[in-house]
Amino acid sequence: MNKIKYILIILAITALNSFGKEIIVNPGESIKSAVQLSVKGDRVIVKEGLYKEAEILIDKPIELIGEGYPTIDGFSKGEIIIIRSDSVTVKGFYVNNSGFSGMRDYAAIRIEDSKHCNILSNKLINNYFGIYLAGCDSCNVMYNEAASNAVTESSSGNGIHLWKCSYILVKNNTLTGHRDGIYFEFATFSRAENNSSFNNVRYGLHFMFSHNDEYVNNVFANNGAGVAVMYTKNVKMYNNRFEFNNGANSYGLLLKEITDSYIENNNFTGNTVGIYSEGGTRLLIAGNEFNSNGYALKMLGNCTDDTVRGNNFSSNTFDVTTNSSRNSNLFMGNYWDKYKGYDLDKNGTGDVPYRPVSLFSKIVEETPEAVFLLRSFVADLLDMAERVVPVFTPESLIDETPKMNRVIN
Amino acid sequence: MTTLKILKYVLYDVLRSKMIIIYTLLLFAISFGIIYTGKDVSKAVISLLNIVLLVVPLVSIIFGTIHFYNSKEFMEMLLAMPVKRKNIFWAEYAGLSAALAAGFVLGTGLPLLLYGGAKGSFYLLLSGVFLTFIFTALAFLASVINKDKAKGIGISLVVWFYMSVIFDALVLVLYFVFSSYPLEKATIIVSALNPVDLARILILLKLDVSALMGYTGATLQQFFGSAFGILFSMGFLFLWVLMPTLLALSVFNRKNF
Numbered sequence: 264m265n266k267i268k269y270i271l272i273i274l275a276i277t278a279l280n281s282f283g284k285e286i287i288v289n290p291g292e293s294i295k296s297a298v299q300l301s302v303k304g305d306r307v308i309v310k311e312g313l314y315k316e317a318e319i320l321i322d323k324p325i326e327l328i329g330e331g332y333p334t335i336d337g338f339s340k341g342e343i344i345i346i347r348s349d350s351v352t353v354k355g356f357y358v359n360n361s362g363f364s365g366m367r368d369y370a371a372i373r374i375e376d377s378k379h380c381n382i383l384s385n386k387l388i389n390n391y392f393g394i395y396l397a398g399c400d401s402c403n404v405m406y407n408e409a410a411s412n413a414v415t416e417s418s419s420g421n422g423i424h425l426w427k428c429s430y431i432l433v434k435n436n437t438l439t440g441h442r443d444g445i446y447f448e449f450a451t452f453s454r455a456e457n458n459s460s461f462n463n464v465r466y467g468l469h470f471m472f473s474h475n476d477e478y479v480n481n482v483f484a485n486n487g488a489g490v491a492v493m494y495t496k497n498v499k500m501y502n503n504r505f506e507f508n509n510g511a512n513s514y515g516l517l518l519k520e521i522t523d524s525y526i527e528n529n530n531f532t533g534n535t536v537g538i539y540s541e542g543g544t545r546l547l548i549a550g551n552e553f554n555s556n557g558y559a560l561k562m563l564g565n566c567t568d569d570t571v572r573g574n575n576f577s578s579n580t581f582d583v584t585t586n587s588s589r590n591s592n593l594f595m596g597n598y599w600d601k602y603k604g605y606d607l608d609k610n611g612t613g614d615v616p617y618r619p620v621s622l623f624s625k626i627v628e629e630t631p632e633a634v635f636l637l638r639s640f641v642a643d644l645l646d647m648a649e650r651v652v653p654v655f656t657p658e659s660l661i662d663e664t665p666k667m668n669r670v671i672n
Numbered sequence: 673m674t675t676l677k678i679l680k681y682v683l684y685d686v687l688r689s690k691m692i693i694i695y696t697l698l699l700f701a702i703s704f705g706i707i708y709t710g711k712d713v714s715k716a717v718i719s720l721l722n723i724v725l726l727v728v729p730l731v732s733i734i735f736g737t738i739h740f741y742n743s744k745e746f747m748e749m750l751l752a753m754p755v756k757r758k759n760i761f762w763a764e765y766a767g768l769s770a771a772l773a774a775g776f777v778l779g780t781g782l783p784l785l786l787y788g789g790a791k792g793s794f795y796l797l798l799s800g801v802f803l804t805f806i807f808t809a810l811a812f813l814a815s816v817i818n819k820d821k822a823k824g825i826g827i828s829l830v831v832w833f834y835m836s837v838i839f840d841a842l843v844l845v846l847y848f849v850f851s852s853y854p855l856e857k858a859t860i861i862v863s864a865l866n867p868v869d870l871a872r873i874l875i876l877l878k879l880d881v882s883a884l885m886g887y888t889g890a891t892l893q894q895f896f897g898s899a900f901g902i903l904f905s906m907g908f909l910f911l912w913v914l915m916p917t918l919l920a921l922s923v924f925n926r927k928n929f
Binding site for chain 2: 510511555557577578600626629630632633634635636637638639640641642643644
């Protein structure tokens with residue numbers, strides 16, 4: 264009988280081990296040593312309190328769980344949590360005060376060359392970089408809040424930074440006071456969803472060379488320079504809000520060398536420039552709301568084969584401007600609140616085409632100071648004359664089927 | 673005291689002509705129509721902006737000129753009495769401009785107020801009042817230097833046309849000619865030379881903030897958006913009231929009726 268008992272106990276222990284055991288860390292104890300003691304599959308539970316630790320290295324698949332939001336304070340020394348293993352979960356911490364360096368990108372939570380990691384529900388206060396993923400695959404970054412106090416671009420880091428990653432889900436995060444709220448660099452097949460990025464020094468969202476990504480339901484507001492997407496193909500941007508990005512070099516959405524992408528059902532409100540497109544090719548800009556922007560859509564001459572369809576343009580100072588006298592993009596079925604045509608057959612589409620580029624906007628484009636004459640009688644007169652006989656504005660930049668009423672998307 | 677007594681008769685005279693009442697009702701009808709038929713309030717304010725910048729100066733200057741010539745006999749009668757010329761002039765000016773300003777504020781302000789005050793409406797009203805005072809002063813100046821009524825009205829019309837259209841066209845030509853030079857500071861100086869432009873910019877700063885925040889309008893926005901800039905534009909608008917009035921007064925004092 265005794266033998267059987269022993270066998271049962273051994274079996275039970277091995278079973279526990281294989282499911283992972285729980286290691287509790289109380290205030291005054293070290294998270295670092297608890298992590299070192301743990302083995303694959305363990306769960307390290309950290310109780311509420313303050314832990315002054317940095318460089319906590321997680322190199323095996325464990326779960327690091329905070330109970331009642333314990334605070335890990337890095338005291339401005341280097342990085343705080345470093346993950347170099349697949350299948351690690353970090354959840355429920357305050358991670359504060361990472362180091363700052365001009366040489367290295369110190370982050371509150373850094374994940375390197377790992378797969379299937381989850382960074383969930385953490386609050387990252389006053390860090391250089393918030394969450395930094397390098398060379399990762401199939402990770403989830405969700406429900407985190409990163410707030411820092413960036414002042415200049417050169418002395419601040421990004422909220423969530425992806426470098427050479429793919430299949431990353433960035434969802435329901437709040438990012439503020441960083442350089443860029445979210446930065447995707449060489450991040451492919453990734454998705455940013457329901458994030459809120461505001462009051463960052465540079466861009467709310469910034470991506471470069473990040474193909475095949477999706478951006479859905481995000482809010483980007485009051486950022487120094489709005490949102491910038493560059494050198495990327497096959498991007499989908501749906502249902503995002505771009506708001507109140509004001510300033511000399513500020514754009515709701517800046518597109519540079521973007522090809523084969525979809526910008527649909529977004530809302531651009533109160534930006535100096537709603538969309539600024541330089542070298543945008545084969546873009547579909549459809550179903551967006553442009554409201555109270557200085558310039559709703561600035562498309563430079565090197566934008567080709569773009570389709571602007573079914574958008575609502577209302578209360579913008581200028582609807583569309585361009586620096587070229589030619590046009591190789593298609594405008595159709597948009598609602599323009601400045602449209603003065605009529606609809607005799609009552610089919611909802613105006614019978615007279617609409618030219619969204621006004622002569623005065625062209626003058627301002629060439630002689631910036633002329634903005635002084637905005638809404639003067641002379642400017643209105645020039646616009647009226649140009650509408651009748653277009654000479655200076657691109658003749659083919661024309662909406663043949665302007666809508667009489669707001670398009671409902 | 674004498675000024676106030678004369679002022680009473682001037683106001684009585686202005687109201688009796690019913691022009692001012694028609695003016696008020698017309699403004700009210702237009703403003704009401706624009707605000708309540710339009711879908712967008714900020715668009716309504718922009719439409720009202722054009723009225724303030726074109727109609728208010730035109731009515732003020734034309735009505736001011738006509739009024740001055742029509743009151744000539746009344747003034748001559750007063751001049752025969754022991755009344756200082758200064759008092760007569762101020763009473764005429766204050767009476768007419770105050771009546772016109774009140775008409776404007778009622779006609780345009782009431783619909784705006786009923787709507788609940790759209791963005792920029794305060795500056796719209798303020799600019800309108802300033803323009804009323806300025807163009808009434810210009811009207812007096814035009815009439816005081818001319819004995820002939822037709823000529824006076826002609827000069828008034830030219831002044832209005834210059835301020836509303838020609839000046840801006842000239843500025844545009846200036847921009848084209850000197851487009852390779854930095855013109856930001858010049859723009860600020862140029863704006864001070866025309867009260868209509870000053871008024872327009874004051875209102876625009878509230879309406880087209882986003883556009884003016886851009887690279888092109890940043891200087892304007894920074895200057896006119898600052899407390900100093902508002903003081904600057906108010907100061908120059910005030911100067912635009914004061915200068916023609918004082919000039920007209922000095923001519924009036926020496927005028928041989």
